[in-house]
Amino acid sequence: RTKAEGRNGFRFFDVSMQRLAQSRWQLEEGLHQAIHRGELELWFQPQVTKEGVMSGAEVLLRWRHPTRGLISPLEFISVAEESGQIAAIEEWVLDETMRLIKHWDSMGLPETFRHVSINISPSHFMQSGFVSQVEGALERHTVANVNIELEITENLLIENFEQAIKTMKALQAKGIAFSIDDFGTGYSSLRYLSQLPLNVLKIDRSFVAPIDHESDETPIIDVIMLMAKKLGLEVIAEGVETQAQRTLLTERGCRLYQGYFFSKPLHHEEFYTLLKQERVLLPT
Numbered sequence: 157r158t159k160a161e162g163r164n165g166f167r168f169f170d171v172s173m174q175r176l177a178q179s180r181w182q183l184e185e186g187l188h189q190a191i192h193r194g195e196l197e198l199w200f201q202p203q204v205t206k207e208g209v210m211s212g213a214e215v216l217l218r219w220r221h222p223t224r225g226l227i228s229p230l231e232f233i234s235v236a237e238e239s240g241q242i243a244a245i246e247e248w249v250l251d252e253t254m255r256l257i258k259h260w261d262s263m264g265l266p267e268t269f270r271h272v273s274i275n276i277s278p279s280h281f282m283q284s285g286f287v288s289q290v291e292g293a294l295e296r297h298t299v300a301n302v303n304i305e306l307e308i309t310e311n312l313l314i315e316n317f318e319q320a321i322k323t324m325k326a327l328q329a330k331g332i333a334f335s336i337d338d339f340g341t342g343y344s345s346l347r348y349l350s351q352l353p354l355n356v357l358k359i360d361r362s363f364v365a366p367i368d369h370e371s372d373e374t375p376i377i378d379v380i381m382l383m384a385k386k387l388g389l390e391v392i393a394e395g396v397e398t399q400a401q402r403t404l405l406t407e408r409g410c411r412l413y414q415g416y417f418f419s420k421p422l423h424h425e426e427f428y429t430l431l432k433q434e435r436v437l438l439p440t
């Protein structure tokens with residue numbers, strides 16, 4: 157290896173790192189304006205019973221960037237967390253979600269549609285003003301028949317157990333439900349889980365994806381189903397994409413599903429149109 161190659165190699169690395177830092181910085185700057193310019197959008201993905209009836213939905217944030225088009229939350233949520241903008245963004249998500257539900261309710265909602273779940277970032281959840289923020293949104297737009305569920309992650313719970321349980325109990329008293337997102341990928345212990353006011357475990361997509369026609373061995377799913385049963389929790393399987401996955405999960409006792417097999421996330425207007433049709437969401 158010559159000296160020049162080494163230098164080139166190094167320079168290449170340097171330039172790509174610089175580009176990465178620059179694009180992160182641009183995202184961070186753009187996010188400051190995104191709320192005020194109305195660039196954030198709420199999309200909803202149906203959650204269905206095994207009969208394909210929509211019993212609820214998960215809110216998924218999208219950013220319609222003026223030049224880059226639709227940006228995935230996988231790209232900008234971590235930027236918002238690191239730059240301290242996540243609380244302001246999710247405050248908008250909370251308020252806008254509840255406002256939309258109230259609006260839908262005034263135009264008519266199917267009786268079978270009972271809950272909407274909202275992702276909450278750990279750093280936001282742990283902020284001292286979080287409880288009153290949620291209470292504020294609830295006071296502004298309450299809908300009697302639709303429950304709000306907050307999705308949190310396992311690691312948040314162990315890192316700040318005392319604070320987390322206080323926050324959860326205060327919000328539970330206001331009618332908020334809690335689910336653990338991406339369940340099985342974190343580090344929560346049975347002891348923690350049994351002490352928290354939880355309602356739902358969401359089986360992470362990584363445990364659903366390997367299910368196929370060949371094998372019916374699903375040790376992790378079996379353990380999660382058993383745990384949920386013992387703890388009195390509901391289970392939702394995430395990322396269900398095929399009939400084989402749905403069938404096997406049903407055999408294992410799963411009652412609620414979310415995934416492309418039933419529906420992809422939809423822009424809120426398109427989602428409401430689908431919801432109003434009261435269709436059974438099963439591909440034929």
Ligand code: C2E
Nearest residue numbers: 216217228229230233249275276277395396397415416421
């Ligand atoms: P998540 O909460 O686990 O949401 C499920 C993700 O899986 C969504 O990706 C959804 O579009 C995708 N998905 C659903 N069904 C399927 C399927 O059958 N196959 C596959 N391959 N994917 C499926 P999305 O919308 O890109 O969101 C990614 C993550 O971004 C979410 O994962 C959530 O952790 C985060 N996120 C979204 N909105 C918010 C928010 O308002 N706040 C926070 N903190 N995080 C958010």
Ligand code: MG
Nearest residue numbers: 214275307337
């Ligand atoms: Mg989620």
Ligand code: MG
Nearest residue numbers: 275309337338
């Ligand atoms: Mg998540």
Ligand code: MG
Nearest residue numbers: 337338358394
């Ligand atoms: Mg998830």
